[in-house]
Amino acid sequence: xxxxxxxxxxxxxxxxxxxxxxxxxxxxxxxxxxxxxxxxxxxxxxxxxxxxxxxxxxxxxxxxxxxxxxxxxxxxxxxxxxxxxxxxxxxxxxxxxxxxxxxxxxxxxxxxxxxxxxxxxxxxxxxxxxxxxxxxxxxxxxxxxxxxxxxxxxxxxxxxxxxxxxxxxxxxxxxxxxxxxxxxxxxxxxxxxxxxxxxxxxxxxxxxxxxxxxxxxxxxxxxxxxxxxxxxxxxxxxxxxxxxxxxxxxxxxxxxxxxxxxxxxxxxxxxxxxxxxxxxxxxxxxxxxxxxxxxxxxxxxxxxxxxxxxxxxxxxxxxxxxxxxxxxxxxxxxxxxxxxxxxxxxxxxxxxxxxxxxxxxxxxxxxxx
Amino acid sequence: xxxxxxxxxxxxxxxxxxxxxxxxxxxxxxxxxxxxxxxxxxxxxxxxxxxxxxxxxxxxxxxxxxxxxxxxxxxxxxxxxxxxxxxxxxxxxxxx
Numbered sequence: 191x192x193x194x195x196x197x198x199x200x201x202x203x204x205x206x207x208x209x210x211x212x213x214x215x216x217x218x219x220x221x222x223x224x225x226x227x228x229x230x231x232x233x234x235x236x237x238x239x240x241x242x243x244x245x246x247x248x249x250x251x252x253x254x255x256x257x258x259x260x261x262x263x264x265x266x267x268x269x270x271x272x273x274x275x276x277x278x279x280x281x282x283x284x285x286x287x288x289x290x291x292x293x294x295x296x297x298x299x300x301x302x303x304x305x306x307x308x309x310x311x312x313x314x315x316x317x318x319x320x321x322x323x324x325x326x327x328x329x330x331x332x333x334x335x336x337x338x339x340x341x342x343x344x345x346x347x348x349x350x351x352x353x354x355x356x357x358x359x360x361x362x363x364x365x366x367x368x369x370x371x372x373x374x375x376x377x378x379x380x381x382x383x384x385x386x387x388x389x390x391x392x393x394x395x396x397x398x399x400x401x402x403x404x405x406x407x408x409x410x411x412x413x414x415x416x417x418x419x420x421x422x423x424x425x426x427x428x429x430x431x432x433x434x435x436x437x438x439x440x441x442x443x444x445x446x447x448x449x450x451x452x453x454x455x456x457x458x459x460x461x462x463x464x465x466x467x468x469x470x471x472x473x474x475x476x477x478x479x480x481x482x483x484x485x486x487x488x489x490x491x492x493x494x495x496x497x498x499x500x501x502x503x504x505x506x507x508x509x510x511x512x513x514x515x516x517x518x519x520x521x522x523x524x525x526x527x528x529x530x531x532x533x534x535x536x537x538x539x540x541x542x543x544x545x546x547x548x549x550x551x552x553x554x555x556x557x558x559x
Numbered sequence: 560x561x562x563x564x565x566x567x568x569x570x571x572x573x574x575x576x577x578x579x580x581x582x583x584x585x586x587x588x589x590x591x592x593x594x595x596x597x598x599x600x601x602x603x604x605x606x607x608x609x610x611x612x613x614x615x616x617x618x619x620x621x622x623x624x625x626x627x628x629x630x631x632x633x634x635x636x637x638x639x640x641x642x643x644x645x646x647x648x649x650x651x652x653x654x655x
Contacts, residue, residue, distance in 0.1 A: 312609070312627055313644065346585035346611035347625075364585055382584070389587035391560060406631075460560050467630075516629030518560075520588065522608035523626035523643065525563035526633055534634075 214257070216287070221263045225329035230263040233291035239284050246281050248401040252304075255280045259301035261328040262287075265294035269334050272376065274365070275321065275341040277302040277310050289369035293376070298339060300324050311348030318350045322357045331359070340365040340380070343387060389519040396456045399517045403452035407510050414444050421548055426556055439486040440499065446482050447503045450474040451510025456517075467521070468533045471511020475504035495551035502544035509537050567606040568624040573597055575620035582612035582621060 215236060220227040246252035259278045264287055273296040276286045283299060290297070300320045302310035310316035321339070325331070330339075341349055343364040351362035366375050366386035375382055422437030423429040451471045455462060462470040479500065483489070488496050512529060515521040553559040569590070578596040583589075588605040591598050591612065598620070600606075610625025627633075632643040 311611075312625075343585060344587060344609075344611070346615055347609045348614070350614050351581075352615070352617050367587055384589065387584065387587065388589060465561060465563050512630045516627070516631050518628075520560050520605075520607050521562045521628035522567055522606060523628045523633070524566040524568055524608060524624065526628045526630050528563060528566055530630060530633055530637075534637075 216284075221267070223333045225261075225332040228261050228263050228296075228333065231287050231297070233264050233287050233293075235284060235288055243281055243284070247398050249405060252279075252281075254304070256304035257283045257299055259299045259324060261330060261333065262297040262299065263295075264290040264297060265292070267294040267296050270336060271295050271334065273298055273330065273334060273339045274372070275300060275339050275345065275362075277305060277307045277316055279304050279306045279310075282306045286369045286372075289372045293373070296330075296333065298324055298328060298330060307342045308344040308347065311345045314348055316345050317348045318353045318357075321349055321354050321362070325354075325358045325360055337361055338363055342369070343367045343382075344389065391459075391519045393457065395519075396459060399514075400453050400456050403456060403510070403514055403517065404448060406513070407448045407452045411444065411448065415441055418444070421552065424552065439488065439491075442486065443479065443482060443499060443503045444506070446478055447475055447506035448510060450478045451507035452514070454478070455507070455511040456514045459514075459518075466529055467512045467515050468508045468529050470508075472504045472508035474511070475507025476500075478507075479503050492551045492554045494547040494554065498544040498547035498551065501540050501547070505537055505540045505544075509533070561602075561604050562607065562628075564604050567603050567608055568622075569600070569603060569606045569608065569612075570622045571598060571600055572620045572622065573599075575618045577618055577620075579617070581615045581617070585611040585615050587611070 215238060216231045217229045218232050219230045221230050222228075242251075242255060246255045257278050257280050271294050274286060274290065275298045276283050278299050278301055283297070286297060298321075300310075300316055301324070302315040302320070305313065305315060307316050321341075325339070331337075337359050338361045339354075340363050341351075344367055346364050349362060351364070354360060354362045363380065364382075365380075366372060366382055367389050368386070371382075371386045375386060418437040418440045419434040420429065422440070423431060423434030425433055451474070455467070455471045455474045458474070459470070462474060464470050464473065483496075483499065488499060512526075512533060515526045515529075550559060571591075576597050578593050578598060580591075580593045580598070582598050583591040583593055587609065588607060590600055590602065590606045592601055593599070606623070607628060608623050608625045610623055613621040613623050613625065627643050629643065636643040
């Protein structure tokens with residue numbers, strides 16, 4: 191795990207050093223300041239930006255989707271213009287520059303290893319120290335006369351505003367959670383409404399996250415499929431390919447569990463009963479299993495085979511749904527720990543029982559039981 | 560949407576609170592209100608233990624065991640040891 195993390199961090203840095211050599215297409219020119227030429231960026235998205243968003247939503251591409259940390263200009267900012275802080279995950283940066291459309295402002299991009307603001311704040315890269323360092327290295331004090339930085343509110347997890355002020359002279363004001371609220375916030379004289387302080391989790395927010403729930407689950411799927419085919423194909427005379435196909439209903443039920451755990455539960459999250467994600471996922475898995483079992487004629491199979499299916503698949507859906515806690519905007523660590531404390535023994539036990547039942551069903555097939 | 564009831568570790572030490580309202584400003588779930596010169600917790604179950612309030616309370620009036628509310632991170636920390644840390648490849652709520 192440790193090694194994996196290190197590797198993941200190195201990728202964005204490597205990408206940055208490459209990006210530094212060619213001018214990114216969102217840079218449309220430069221603005222002369224006392225601290226030198228500052229790159230000016232477009233506030234509209236190109237096709238490449240839109241494609242980048244899609245790619246970063248579905249897979250590992252997000253780990254290389256970065257911008258060079260430092261100071262940028264939007265419009266024609268001057269010495270009194272607002273300074274907005276962002277992370278160097280390009281999607282965070284893109285959403286901010288788009289929100290600043292029609293405004294004259296500075297963007298201070300912190301080095302967060304290519305991670306978005308909230309996550310980086312939790313990990314300690316969107317931090318007090320990095321902000322102080324970036325204010326100094328970008329010579330922000332020479333570019334503007336005022337001493338205020340507007341940081342995304344979710345950055346407050348990692349940025350101690352008072353400390354930044356003590357160390358850099360810049361006051362940190364926490365702006366709206368959602369960059370789209372920035373124009374309204376600025377118009378209101380840099381005042382947030384309570385609604386601007388709240389993090390939302392709309393159907394659309396949840397849906398864009400589901401590809402990254404389905405992908406990791408499907409990475410494990412081949413192991414499950416191989417195990418099922420092996421057990422199904424196992425005969426006293428060896429592994430028979432034709433018999434392996436008898437495992438097909440279980441493979442389909444496995445896909446269904448991924449679908450209910452990684453897609454249906456997240457999408458319908460507020461409408462599924464229970465607060466526990468494990469229970470939500472189990473319920474959705476069970477509800478889907480009943481008609482599916484009917485279609486696949488599970489009733490025609492031996493009792494242990496049926497029992498194994500009803501025990502395992504809703505549990506698999508539950509386990510997968512529980513992973514979504516990592517993506518929501520409202521699940522805390524204590525809650526997830528509580529779910530896992532009960533959940534892990536239940537998952538392990540039900541997997542073991544389902545496996546034994548499946549073996550029993552084989553023995554019945556072989557007329558040993 | 561609220562998560563499990565009665566699990567959050569958040570604690571407001573009212574004696575230390577000066578009512579500056581920083582906590583209410585940074586909380587993404589409206590857990591705090593300032594009434595009569597002191598902060599108060601409205602609904603504990605809304606707290607997701609992100610820690611923004613405690614980080615920005617200059618008076619040490621808020622304590623919370625903050626961390627990532629992410630099953631994968633916690634499972635990894637159980638298996639491999641260490642603090643739960645989101646590796647941020649799997650999500651974008653924590654990571655978006």
